[in-house]
Amino acid sequence: MTSNLPTAPCQVAGRFGLLERRLRRYHPRFQRAVRALAARHPRLADLAASFPALLFALAVPRARLDPARAIACVIDGAALAEVAALADLPVWLRKLPPEAFVRPIPRLPDGELFRRQIANHLPRSPELAPTWLQLVADAAELAHEPMAAWVAREFLREPRPVATARLRLICLWAWFSSQPATLGHDLIDRPWTPDLRIDAARSATNDWRTVVALHANLGRLPIVDMWLRPGRMAGYEFMPLDSIAAIAAEAKAMRNCLRSYGYNLAHNRSRLWSMQRDGERVATLKIACRARDPLPNIVELKGAGNVEVSREVWWAARQWLHRHDLSQIDMRQYDWATAPLDRTSWLSLWRPYWLAKRSIPDWLPIAPSREALEAL
Structure with missing residues (x-):
């Protein structure tokens, strides 16, 4: 009687072929690092099929993240969820393909509600995955987890409008939409809600930016010289x-x-x-x-x-x-882009955001900046 089961050499060859096909799918710039880590132990190599994001995160760690302990746990046979926690990596990334990772994986949201939401908005296209992942990370950092889930959904619905949108500005508007005790919130006519589509969000954001610019330009004091008399x-x-x-x-x-x-x-x-x-x-x-x-x-x-x-x-x-x-009547004009912005209004607008995020980003400096305002 002959057996239909493959021989051990065939099994090994098949497994090697599967892993090799997976490894080839990582970005060429990181192939050497990923392959070097996979070659250290079969359990590390198996991550290319079972958890491509985890293999990449351990081979190409983000700044100030030491992957040594997580690597040791993989070799010891620890559960993937345990290893992912050591690598500060959400388990929901497990379903993303190797093509998604074109730079060190940034911090990503991982709240309970977010995990349930994001499961419905994972990219099926390997070509879209890198942009999708970066947009989700940026939205979480700039705004909050609900905004990250919204961006994930909207990008899959309409990739180009989302990819070309002024994400910083939309995220600022979304963040202030949930901060009722701030000047930024007071200037919003149409707040962000999760049911908005990208076109409506862009329109509402542009309206908000117009009012923000009005406050930054004029400040709280009235114009003294109106040229004419009532x-x-x-x-x-x-x-x-x-x-x-x-x-x-x-x-x-x-x-x-x-x-x-x-x-x-x-x-x-x-x-x-x-x-x-x-x-x-x-x-x-x-x-x-x-x-x-x-x-x-x-x-x-x-x-x-x-x-x-x-x-x-x-x-x-x-x-x-x-x-x-x-x-x-004195109508002397300033050269364009030379009139100073109002410092008091600038600080009142952005201080709540700086404090909440515990940082003052280069794109939103503490000194009033026309260049920064135009770049939003």
Whole structure:
């Protein structure tokens, strides 16, 4: 009688072939380190099939992580969960393929709820896995575990929009969404929630950044020199939009983009006014230089929703403007990007984040920085 069981040499060859195919799948830059560790003991080599992330983490440890004890435990036959804990590696990484690891594995979230959530959002494509893993790690570090789970889900739904999004900014917005006692939270119109899709999140984040920039540019004190004086003409009241509160109220009531004017106002390029009648807002004015004319002009005059206004409104605005001695108005402008940001607002905005994260990252420095604000 002959047996259908493979002979011992065939079993060894088959096992060797499987491990070799797995080892080949690691990134070429780390092949030597991974293979060197796998060659030290069969149980280490077996990790290439049973727990590719663990083999990689032990061969290419992150900074300040000594893998010696974990390696010894693998050789002694310890349970994989025990070894993973020594390597500070979540067990949920066990299902990721070797292609996922293209740099030392960073710290990753591993809360009980996160483990249940992430099981539904693991990448099936080896090509997507490295970007997915880095985005999850970044979101956890920049915001929190719920944000990391959200990023994992959204990246699998729409990889390109998530990969090209301004993740730092979205994570800041998401973090402040859960911090009600902060200025950053107060400036949010639409907070982050786990059910949002990436497009809605990007839109809400951009709105928040616009208001953040307005505060950083103008600060809490009103604009002292509005160039012109409040007054009344032909039944219309001309009211200065000289503070963040006034600008925000006008923008909301008139459904326009005034909140984006912080940069322009800080560089002394324009002034904003509200035109009202019987307590009702009629139009919003932008006063600035036109072309090479050094004197103030009405460069924009729009009704609610940026609709055109009547000749009557234009005529009243012209009469009010020319009531002033325009030759005496000082309209000296700052060169672009040279007006300082408001330090008090900058510190009020970001201090809660620095304290919570116990660090002041280079991308969000303690000194007010236009470069950092633009890079968010």
